[in-house]
């Protein structure tokens with residue numbers, strides 16, 4: 830089931846990003862966080878007590894969307910990182 834709004838939305842051709850090695854459909858121009866959430870990745874990390882952490886602000890303030898990208902820039906905020914075809918993303922607490 831898609832989590833994306835489709836009615837009245839025109840998107841470019843889909844591309845794949847790879848989340849922990851698994852292909853996830855995304856669209857260039859959207860944020861990595863949008864692609865992750867649309868792909869069902871809702872938990873990004875755990876706090877020191879083991880409680881799940883999920884993105885909160887979607888605008889670069891809370892740092893609860895930190896992921897690793899394999900393009901040399903290491904840890905980034907997913908909500909501020911644009912999708913690029915073939916981008917490899919590591920979400921530390923996602924299986």
Ligand code: FES
Nearest residue numbers: 887889891892908
């Ligand atoms: S969701 Fe808050 S910094 Fe990304």
